Amino acid sequence: MPLKKMKRNAAASRESILKAALKEFSTVGYAGARVDNIAQAAGISKPLIYTYFGDKDAVYAAALREAYVQIRESEKQLNFENLESVEAIRSLVAFTLEHFRNNPWFIIMLNTENLRGGEAIRKIHDVEHIQSHLVRKLGEILAKGEKEGKFRAGIDPVELYVFIASVCYFPVSNVHTLRAVFAISLDDAWLDSHGKRAAEFVVRYLRPL
Amino acid sequence: MPLKKMKRNAAASRESILKAALKEFSTVGYAGARVDNIAQAAGISKPLIYTYFGDKDAVYAAALREAYVQIRESEKQLNFENLESVEAIRSLVAFTLEHFRNNPWFIIMLNTENLRGGEAIRKIHDVEHIQSHLVRKLGEILAKGEKEGKFRAGIDPVELYVFIASVCYFPVSNVHTLRAVFAISLDDAWLDSHGKRAAEFVVRYLRPL
Amino acid sequence: MPLKKMKRNAAASRESILKAALKEFSTVGYAGARVDNIAQAAGISKPLIYTYFGDKDAVYAAALREAYVQIRESEKQLNFENLESVEAIRSLVAFTLEHFRNNPWFIIMLNTENLRGGEAIRKIHDVEHIQSHLVRKLGEILAKGEKEGKFRAGIDPVELYVFIASVCYFPVSNVHTLRAVFAISLDDAWLDSHGKRAAEFVVRYLRPL
């Protein structure tokens, strides 16, 4: 009975800890996270966390991996099969921005891990495999567009992805400081129009000549 | 003897606390920062921090403000007076990237503050004034380029700045996670070439038609 | 082995904290009390105090309540069933004085709480119930004596209790200042004779005419 929710079930406990941990770390960062909060949110006792994971660091590492797994899952929704190359790029940019807007917790996990110097992610050995999906798709689009003469040649998919991610990540990640520093509202409407500009930004970069 | 470290000098003590605090917060974030470390690095006793600032939160707020002040100072080096519009833009992009590469502590301060929801920066009332320099310069370049027919019309300087900042911020801020996830080295050479691509990116965005 | 000090016994730990706290607060007052001392006297670690009570204030409130509970317990020894009215009053006065002499810690708790403006006791909702025993007894004695023509009518038991408590409380509570200010020894013998005078004091007040 694999779907039945039961107590005294190791797998279920582990999973609920992981979920709670991801939520905690992606809300207040590593140093701000409390093992107590995780236990309470997971509905289990604190020692169980140590039984399953060892220490706070290990819980964090597992939560970071879980973050990537969850993000990969939601990226799977992406589908360009029937789109023309330029439209596919525009769609990818829009999707990426929406993605960050809908999953700000992932941004916090990334910032947290970078604050820690990437110590944890370096030890996750299959992380490349987990995240390669999007870049592969991007490579296909680039190849197709190039063959059709719509895109320049020589564009590296990873490098392009860094640009796309940059223009989508930054205004979401830094929303509070941007709001304070610039005389712009940075509300939903602004981000909507920013998405359109960002797509244009990328498309112009790819256009031949 | 101008190099002698003064004792019983309030202004000097305050300043050394501020410097040490900025270093501490921009290394380990707010929750990870230790008042003890700040005191030790500043070469003063812990209570003095409380005498001058009140509590950890206030020290952090002062350090955040100091971060913006220092960044403004280093941005003042920027000079486009004798540059042609397109070159000015390329130069600005290059400068911005160098800026983030040379001052990673500023990135950490921004991420830290955004993790905290912008609570502190909202209370710094002159922060807009502190940071407006760069956007003003950018506006001048855009106006000049547009008049010369080199740039499209209707580009908002703040919006453009967000793009420039994005493509310069992201690969520096997220260097550790990017390194782990993608099969790229992300070393100095990569960032150098990224800078060139980024300039091209922006220039193509501005180009008419 | 019933005398063995149990470890890992929540109820016992809580109780030992309470006892130690009552002792500490009733020795040096609230501001002078040290959580450290309480922990040490209770034979447990400091954090356990916070686990069980929350903070120093809550420990104090619990100790204050415990003070009233303990006092009520020792007041239960009182028995006037077979005593004639006047003798019952004399006995009550004597008992009350002995009570304060034997439990000076209770006086300190009361003074401490009054110094704090009664903040804690106002939140103890069953305190009236805890303390009503003595006044009820006093009411019965008054009623009986009045019916027998030995006491005046119209004496309120609470008001009378305030008088009895006053003359028993004051010389015990203020023993050190009285000793210094007046040329009297204020030793045990003095307090013994004071008790007799106090009984006379009260009886004369109740006597008809």
Add this chain to the structure above:
Amino acid sequence: MPLKKMKRNAAASRESILKAALKEFSTVGYAGARVDNIAQAAGISKPLIYTYFGDKDAVYAAALREAYVQIRESEKQLNFENLESVEAIRSLVAFTLEHFRNNPWFIIMLNTENLRGGEAIRKIHDVEHIQSHLVRKLGEILAKGEKEGKFRAGIDPVELYVFIASVCYFPVSNVHTLRAVFAISLDDAWLDSHGKRAAEFVVRYLRPL
């Protein structure tokens, strides 16, 4: 120019410290008092307190003495010259109650000193002299009343004073705990009527037969 208020005046500084100290100690007790608060209230710097008094203990001792001095001053208002003996007693009781009601800070000083075991007052060598006024007056009234046949013989003035002080001190000192424990309002009106009962109490105690 002895009345002129001036800075850099040792005597004036000392006095303002004393006043501020008395206020502080008689508000929050010894352990709760803060040297900082005293300095601020006195309008002088903290080190000056140490220059003039030595340490917190010494400031407290001086404040305690000052408390007695001030109380003696306000007791000097008392005048029974033209009063008949019984009326004089009633008047004295009323005065004593008013005295405690008007000077609750004195009560707190007494409780504070008794909490400390009388350590400070024992070292104030002229305290008996300071406080003897009231008891002497009481002795005169007793002698006169006894001679007139209105009072019993053999009443010791100090012992009588303890009774009077008791019934006036207790309901003022313990107002907060009494309010919580008993179903009485203990407001100004109650204290007014309590004063009348207290006078009756004492008078009946003195009455012959």
Add this chain to the structure above:
DNA sequence: AATGAATGAGGGTTCATTCAT
């Protein structure tokens, strides 16, 4: 006579972690 500058020692409280069952 007076004070701004500074601190050692300790205050209450929190937190990751372990023990005992």
Add this chain to the structure above:
DNA sequence: TATGAATGAACCCTCATTCAT
């Protein structure tokens, strides 16, 4: 498998006191 009980180490902060002028 799971947890209630417990704690060492540290954290932020305060306070009486001293230094240097």
